[in-house]
Amino acid sequence: xxxxxxxxxxxxxxxxxxxxxxxxxxxxxxxxxxxxxxxxxxxxxxxxxxxxxxxxxxxxxxxxxxxxxxxxxxxxxxxxxxxxxxxxxxxxxxxxxxxxxxxxxxxxxxxxxxxxxxxxxxxxxxxxxxxxxxxxxxxxxxxxxxxxxxxxxxxxxxxxxxxxxxxxxxxxxxxx
Amino acid sequence: xxxxxxxxxxxxxxxxxxxxxxxxxxxxxxxxxxxxxxxxxxxxxxxxxxxxxxxxxxxxxxxxxxxxxxxxxxxxxxxxxxxxxxxxxxxxxxxxxxxxxxxxxxxxxxxxxxxxxxxxxxxxxxxxxxxxxxxxxxxxxxxxxxxxxxxxxxxxxxxxxxxxxxxxxxxxxxxxxxxxxxxxxxxxxxxxxxxxxxxxxxxxxxxxxxxxxxxxxxxxxxxxxxxxx
Numbered sequence: 001x002x003x004x005x006x007x008x009x010x011x012x013x014x015x016x017x018x019x020x021x022x023x024x025x026x027x028x029x030x031x032x033x034x035x036x037x038x039x040x041x042x043x044x045x046x047x048x049x050x051x052x053x054x055x056x057x058x059x060x061x062x063x064x065x066x067x068x069x070x071x072x073x074x075x076x077x078x079x080x081x082x083x084x085x086x087x088x089x090x091x092x093x094x095x096x097x098x099x100x101x102x103x104x105x106x107x108x109x110x111x112x113x114x115x116x117x118x119x120x121x122x123x124x125x126x127x128x129x130x131x132x133x134x135x136x137x138x139x140x141x142x143x144x145x146x147x148x149x150x151x152x153x154x155x156x157x158x159x160x161x162x163x164x165x166x167x168x169x170x171x172x173x174x175x176x
Numbered sequence: 177x178x179x180x181x182x183x184x185x186x187x188x189x190x191x192x193x194x195x196x197x198x199x200x201x202x203x204x205x206x207x208x209x210x211x212x213x214x215x216x217x218x219x220x221x222x223x224x225x226x227x228x229x230x231x232x233x234x235x236x237x238x239x240x241x242x243x244x245x246x247x248x249x250x251x252x253x254x255x256x257x258x259x260x261x262x263x264x265x266x267x268x269x270x271x272x273x274x275x276x277x278x279x280x281x282x283x284x285x286x287x288x289x290x291x292x293x294x295x296x297x298x299x300x301x302x303x304x305x306x307x308x309x310x311x312x313x314x315x316x317x318x319x320x321x322x323x324x325x326x327x328x329x330x331x332x333x334x335x336x337x338x339x340x341x342x343x344x345x346x347x348x349x350x351x352x353x354x355x356x357x358x359x360x361x362x363x364x365x366x367x368x369x370x371x372x373x374x375x376x377x378x379x380x381x382x383x384x385x386x387x388x389x390x391x392x393x394x395x396x397x398x399x400x401x402x403x404x405x
Contacts, residue, residue, distance in 0.1 A: 100190070
């Protein structure tokens with residue numbers, strides 16, 4: 001067996017592990033309002049294969065999510081959707097979080113895009129705060145602060161939603 | 177976790193994709209991919225260059241200091257100041273060494289590690305691997321002699337000659353115990369003192385090849401696995 005053949009098999013085996021995350025990328029893109037989440041996921045995987053040596057040896061999801069985010073922003077530019085107002089927001093595609101819970105969806109939509117993304121990376125995308133920090137492009141410490149504030153704001157927004165929906169009482173805040 | 181966060185988790189949308197995974201996978205891997213290692217950014221390259229310059233300056237300074245204080249210098253045999261203190265680092269160096277060495281057919285490298293609260297030099301794991309390889313081939317040769325397997329005997333002799341030629345060094349006379357060979361010497365290697373030991377080993381292999389294996393058998397009995405020889 002030649003070295004080249006062995007290298008090709010090894011690359012395919014490595015890529016097969018990366019490819020296991022296809023559904024996660026579809027979900028990531030869909031939860032952030034992509035018009036073609038499956039297309040985004042396929043493109044992410046194509047880039048991952050092309051750039052296989054660049055992928056981190058541990059969990060590749062942060063790398064994949066960053067690539068997906070870049071593609072989402074390109075998709076947004078192509079489709080001429082409203083550009084975010086500031087640079088901070090421009091670095092984070094505004095999630096169009098469609099959840100199965102209307103109150104949760106409404107509370108998420110009240111958050112700043114960066115806060116919303118922080119919550120979703122940890123809650124829906126199952127990343128650790130350290131991994132999510134890599135996706136957000138900030139330090140783990142800064143991400144933890146952002147996540148803490150995002151949770152607090154989300155709880156407040158959800159409480160307001162519940163109060164508004166029930167019209168009678170406000171549920172007390174729980175500590176995180 | 178708060179109830180709000182639990183509610184957020186539960187609200188995660190179920191997204192069923194319709195992708196034909198096998199077809200997509202096959203389609204992607206059929207395309208070429210970059211085989212080269214990831215390129216470093218300009219800032220990382222600059223940091224690396226500065227680091228290299230700093231290391232060279234440090235080495236030159238250290239070499240001069242060592243030359244003055246001990247008579248050894250970095251570009252020849254010198255005092256080994258490298259340190260390994262983590263078992264994981266030790267095992268990595270040991271594994272790297274085993275990839276450069278051979279064992280007789282059917283044998284496997286034993287698991288070895290650095291005992292806790294121990295410090296050693298970075299060349300020591302390689303020296304351990306060389307010693308394991310040497311003993312294994314010696315005992316394989318003894319077995320070959322006992323079974324009249326001339327081909328196996330020749331194989332062992334060749335392997336041991338290769339170890340002597342490429343992985344066993346002799347320190348200059350009067351060297352301290354923690355001596356290291358000139359920078360650039362490719363590991364793994366074991367270092368013999370200049371006390372006639374290497375000449376004894378060479379004679380032992382020569383004698384065994386000429387039908388006088390008594391010393392070789394003795395060496396295997398002394399260094400090989402207990403109770404098997």
